[in-house]
Amino acid sequence: MIMTVFITGTLLLLFSGVPGLFGRSSPTGGERTALTLLLGGALLGTGGVIAALKHPAEASLTLPWAVPGGDFSLAIDPISACFLFPVFLIAALGAVYALGYWPHRSNPENGRKLRLFYGLIAGSLALVLTAHNSLLFLAAWEIMALAGFFLVTTEEKYLETRRAGFIYLTCAHTGTLALFALFILLEQNLGSFTFPAPAALDDNSGPASAIFLLALFGFGIKAGLTPLHIWLPGAHAAAPSHISAFLSGVMIKSGIYGLVRICSFFAAPPAWWGMTVLTLGVISGVLGVAFAIAQHDIKRLLAYHSVENIGIIAIGLGAALLGKTYDQPLLTALGLAGALLHVINHGLFKSLLFLGAGAVIHATGTREIEHYGGLLRGLPLTGIAFLGGAVAICGLPPLNGFVSEWLIYLGLFHALEGATLLPRLSLFAIPALAMIGGLALACFVKVFGIAFLGAPRTPAAAHAHEAPASMLWPMGLLLTCCLLIGLWPGALLPLLGQAASLWSGETPPVPLLTKYAPAAALSWSALGLFLLLAGAACGLRLGLRKASPRVSTWGCGYPLPTARMQYTASSFGALLVDLFRWGLRPDRHGGETQGLLPDAAEFSCHTPDTILDRGVIPFCRRAIRLFGRLRAVVQNGSTSFYLLYVALALAALLTLATLSRG
């Protein structure tokens, strides 16, 4: 019964865009039908997941499936539930948001396609997160990856979009290739394509490490761990904002899900697994946020913050793996609970920020932060939503980002109790996490301050208008969720505790979590903060007897300041970009002046992705040239040579077959 509800919900999501393909004459392109189906699917799906958590015995299902080796088996457990809730919530809110952001009336050429693939990606993601069989998992994974490609290339008329889509497709398929190898190895180990129970696999056998590395590569590409994040900034910037919200908020988490799931199969992973994940997490976190500071395209900037947050999640997962290796249940429980909560939290605040950025782009028509300014006047509600998302993503109390980082910190501090030196090395992740937090704060002060505060820098920013209600409601709901988790984190701890105990293959950690992570104290502290704030505000109000006069900002006595004299986003980030120039390699052009009373000069600064634009693309160019030359030699147009190749290939294959048999 429970699984029937869930499957119905998933099917409704999958095919929500199909009715819109018929009835070409309809002026709204079946917008409302798609929305209704999608909302219904999301509701049924959420209901199914909640019911499945209440009745774990009925939370799995196997249907006959005519694929050799595969069976259509689904199961919902606490780990998948942590990933599923954001999927349904954000898919539904994104669809509502699209009514105002991407109405069919103004986008008749791609609205239908967008809704079709939006439903497909949401439904297939729900399947990915519940599939209990490798083949089913791979099939759903491919649907998701392809739907993602068509969503990224919604505005295919732009060269930049096509380029981003191509890079996305290449990365997605490289990752899938690794997953094919991974699941074949897993099948050889187990004898079937069905997922094993947690902690069921022996990790001393040879393929275990190969399985881990393949998972790290295949799932790492999807998640966007540095240095595999190359597709992420371009794709998120090119897609429409509600699509970016979905991709960044929930789709990339499927990579984290895969990694968490594969790691759960092993009883006692070797120490280097945890260390690798932890180190990659720290690198992703620091470099992700450093790249973000250097961007001045608001969506690229947010995309780099996804890399950073995936890094934070990886730090939690790495700590959990180390805890499993060294049998430190606190490290495992707190690390994994923090990582999973950060998955939920990042889904909420990152989609909130992308939706906010969409409202800003909708109002001003540009993604360039340097062209904004003073938007809080024109878009007061969007401004508050964006500010809430910014405070949450910096991990500041009293919003939800703080809670998950707090759990990860607590877990890492428990590494102090280890008996040997190696787990204690993970303590170095604590200051790294603090630095990531500090850098994120710098970055979001920059975005919020430059975009929403100060004076408008362009006429478009000066005349910006508030978004319609269909765009504001989803943002308001997301902000409420962020605030609720921040104020009452205790509500989610039982679910996280169940997930952590399932993952580690042990039963007790649920009371452990509530004992060592006193979430109720956070709620009381938040209350204290609000009381103190209210007190200070009352004091300030009483201190002011009359309305304050308004004058222009003090400019050292200069009476005619213009908006162009304000600090810009680039100048705000310049100090930090300079500190990280070893990794960022910013391009600077111009800026030099000569002589007394110089003429007007130009200066531009741009930070491309070091790994993509300075590593992968030049390498691929060289490889293309090399293979082009090889092809010219091999494919020379003479038939006799081709026959020779056939004969040689046949001989090689026969030799191989003989050798392998002998």
Next chain:
Amino acid sequence: MIGKALLHLLLLFLLSPLLLGVIGKTKALFAGRWGAPLLQPYFDLWKLMRKGMVLSETTTWVFLAGPLIGFAVPPLAALFIPFGALTAPVSFTGDLILFVYLFGLSRFFTASAALDTGSSFEGMGAAREVTFSCLAEPTLLFVLIVLARLAGDLSLDAMLGPSLQPAWHQAGAALGLALVSLFVVLLVENSRIPFDDPNTHLELTMIHEVMVLDHSGPAFGLILYGAAMKLFVLGAVLMRMALPMTYPSPWLNLLVFVAGMLALAVVIGVVESIMARLRLIRIPQVLVGTTLLSAFAMVLLLR
């Protein structure tokens, strides 16, 4: 608990401006002047609170949220730490992270309020503030790891509790390094010389002062008061590390704490008198050096 909290808040509200007075007096005496009276900061606050306020045309509500949050955070953070041997009113596992991140919250809004004016001076100040703080943050966490390791507990009250005194005998070197690092963090976070000059009016060289250039009247008073309390709270952590003794008499404990805080103010005043302000580009190097120093303190304990 309520009584303890009230005592903590009373000490904080009453004594924090005095530290600024002591620092000012010390600097004046070093310069061979008599200087302003010790209670001058109180007079200043009183005067500012009664004044009117002027707002810039470009500002929004964020401009006032900065001073409010900057004022509300230190009293809350003060509840998590012991004042000398007076135990903390509120203590739970993991309050150390909340302590650090609360100051992050106030920094976020102070810097945003600065950008709200649209002035490039204040933009410059905000950029410097967030840059230098994120370099100081790892040092603070390294120090906290050292304390957590020595106390075997994850609440600030226990970390700065009675276990600290025997710890000086066991791990004096690590604690000493941590203490020096924490002092540097204190100077950076409270914008003192050699990182920032709280007195100069040259906007181009300032960090914190330039961020609040456009605030006036009661809002500016809140900022000054909040800054004084922040100095007091971070100073109390430092003081407890340096003077970890606990006496049976509560009055003696209180006396040791107050005397220690005043001594800290004198030390800050001496540092400000005998050192020049660092060049802006040197500050990151000093901060990275301090981070390494504190990392060394942690490594000493992990061997």
